[in-house]
Amino acid sequence: MTSIENFTSQYGLVGKIDAFGYLDYLKNTPDAPRKHGKVVLVTADTPLKASRGEGKTTTTIALIDALNARGIDAAAVLRQPSMGITAAGSKGGASGGGKASLTHPELIDWGLCGEMAAIAAAQNLLVSFAEKAVDEGKLDTILVPRVSEVPSRSLRQIAVDRGKGDVPERVVLTPTCELMQIVVLSRSMDEIAERVARMIAGTKGGKGVTFGEFVDLWRITSILTDAVKPAKTETVNGSPVYVHGGPFANVSIGIPTLVSVEMACALHDVVIVEAGYGTDAGAQKWLDIACREYGAQWPSAAIVVTRASTWRDDPDLAWRYPFHVNRLENLDIPTFPLINLWEGEDDQVPTLLETAEKLEFRKPVIGNLFRDGGAALADQLDQFIDALKNGSMPAAPHSHRGMSVIENVKWVAEQAYGVPAERVVLKDGFAASRDEAVALCDSVGVNMADLALVAVKSPATMTDDDRAPQDERTVTLKKVEIHAGAGLVHVNLTTSLTTPMPKIV
């Protein structure tokens, strides 16, 4: 009998799965055995800074270990961390820790099977082909950036062909590029090729020119052959973990690939999807992009992770955690607060429970997951499991297709950041940037209102000043960027720095 094993190959210590092939097989074989797993989001409080994790991956790992210990077939789907950022030492890896660990975290942290590198090569090859198109008179300007997996602040702005053309360019981190988004959102290699063909390479005579007009698409898809296959690994307790897609839900979509989640749902009863940084980044992207516009499954429950110190120590920012929990509950997603204790914080449990009760939260799940792993959680999951077992399969959410980009941002600002429409501010130059983007879309036959919105912002802030009183908080719109192949429109928000190419610190 055909099974997932037929679609799995070993790559050293991980399996690589032909998810496109497996999902095709399920589609063409209605009687094939399959599960209909429910999606749970593990997201978090907005972090105090980008490099300070609340413990989402640790929680995700502890959670599937705890669920499996209770006899529930649960798996996790993680994005791959940025190897460059990890290698540079700017951030720890993203593969859990302590008793809530993967068997081989080093594989996940250090480049896995070269998926990110292949996407980088393919995106850079597109830029090289665009450059050739400039030489041949098919393009005047290039709009796609080169990428680097390795951070380097001096690559933010570069000039190529120094001493001759001195052409300004920018380099962005690989996970944030349009080709990564295409890999995350596509359900077949044909769809990837179609989307690459629709990517806007640059302009000629002021009109957009797409890659489909001059690139052999098979060259790009050939590079991606292995990169489109999710990796399978496991926790130290044997719970299955799939890893696929890139990070950075603040400056890109930063969610696991849709096919990795769909494949996991066909194989397991509960599928934990990690969606970070905070609820305002990863969860917002999962709900409003993946579910709303790309047919991903609406979560049947959510867990919002915080550290006691994040919640407690900065009164100015303490509004953010309950805001996130309530926002998800208001979407009819049963939402469980989870407080990930650090060493020496066990005595704070009573205070934390008290605060949660005051806030009318569901009873929070609390534990030191690094120290105790899934065992810290298993006994606390009754309500969570009940919500999963007895909740109905969620309906598909409404699409925002056709909504203008400004209306769309206002909606997100209100729903996800708590800032009403009248305090969404257009920065000088925003309208011009928007008009230019509309014209660019028009020139390639795309209606900008049909593109899904990617809010680009700092991972550590939701508004222009999260410390301002509630009724003074604003969101400023800075500029618009089109990713027509991925079907996305990026809008840079707030006054904070984003990290398309960080400095090594």
Next chain:
Amino acid sequence: MTSIENFTSQYGLVGKIDAFGYLDYLKNTPDAPRKHGKVVLVTADTPLKASRGEGKTTTTIALIDALNARGIDAAAVLRQPSMGITAAGSKGGASGGGKASLTHPELIDWGLCGEMAAIAAAQNLLVSFAEKAVDEGKLDTILVPRVSEVPSRSLRQIAVDRGKGDVPERVVLTPTCELMQIVVLSRSMDEIAERVARMIAGTKGGKGVTFGEFVDLWRITSILTDAVKPAKTETVNGSPVYVHGGPFANVSIGIPTLVSVEMACALHDVVIVEAGYGTDAGAQKWLDIACREYGAQWPSAAIVVTRASTWRDDPDLAWRYPFHVNRLENLDIPTFPLINLWEGEDDQVPTLLETAEKLEFRKPVIGNLFRDGGAALADQLDQFIDALKNGSMPAAPHSHRGMSVIENVKWVAEQAYGVPAERVVLKDGFAASRDEAVALCDSVGVNMADLALVAVKSPATMTDDDRAPQDERTVTLKKVEIHAGAGLVHVNLTTSLTTPMPKIV
């Protein structure tokens, strides 16, 4: 019993071998079963242009198939082609063709298991750390280039930190970088770390500063964990093929990794090492760098491939092929001409044999290897096999350690290009470049005369003008570059363009 299988993991359709571990095991286990295979170089006539292959890989594959068909345990060791160059369409892959093919040439051509990408990430991370060292006042200038696996002519000269520092930089193709050379020449991860520590990052107050002074070496070696493992695949006829190391013996060393060849020699009786482009590039590098300075095995035989048209159609350049064959014979390497016929050339065999006889060659091996594979060769290999069986194991060649760089170039020009010392010309500025390099070496405690010479030149020429009459040919020395970590000194020769970063054509 321990065997090579204990050191091999499956990575999709190829095996990856922990060659460091296996060679360590052999060293520590003198009684372990092992072979003492002989090395055969497959090299070629100087190509008419870089993108025009004579058929070295096709020959290598046909040859091991023919030897195995005759009951001889033969394997091949290939370098990995540049995925970027292949993907860009500037050159076909380098994995044979027709009946002389690998089972999965697409794997070799399209990035294998990400080895090259990992080396690129590690080299680029070194540059990022150097940049951080500049920010911290530890460095004034950076001397190591960033790399790209994808060709792009506009990356030859770039400026980073545009609008602020506007720092000039250059980007080179990944296979040509010092870290690739270190991977090719090292026999353990410790040796790689030591060599990275000795790489000159840049200068401070005019003196060299090495990476060992400010980089955590484990970050670099962690990235390289899988990249240091040779891949194992096979021909369509089941003959074993190992693939490891990068191309471009004209601008770098361009030979397979030393450990891949040593491992293959422990496993097989005959090991065919592909060494291209021409004899003046790949074979010169194998003999004069790998064997002379790094303890690689001197070849027991050589095959010099040409196409009938290369040999025949350009009388001005026809001197090159017999020059190569005779040069190797004069080194006491039994050298067999091999003419790789293309469709419609079968009737030229009598003329080719006649020419070879006039030139006092050994009887050439002639066949259409694409069409007929190893079957075209099997019957013609008696002399070749005899040379391998009855030749003595070659002695170690003399090192050039201590020879000045100019003496070394003069020696290579005479031996490998046929240009006597008096016609080796120093271009204006060369002496200054050399003096600067000597001072840089001195400042980090390296004697430049202890570095092995890498002649950097066009793949398609040996001298300033290969069409000039023999007694007018010159070799011009242009500049010197130090790769202290790899233990190499590069000297750019001739007036021809090299390809550190080609244009897509």
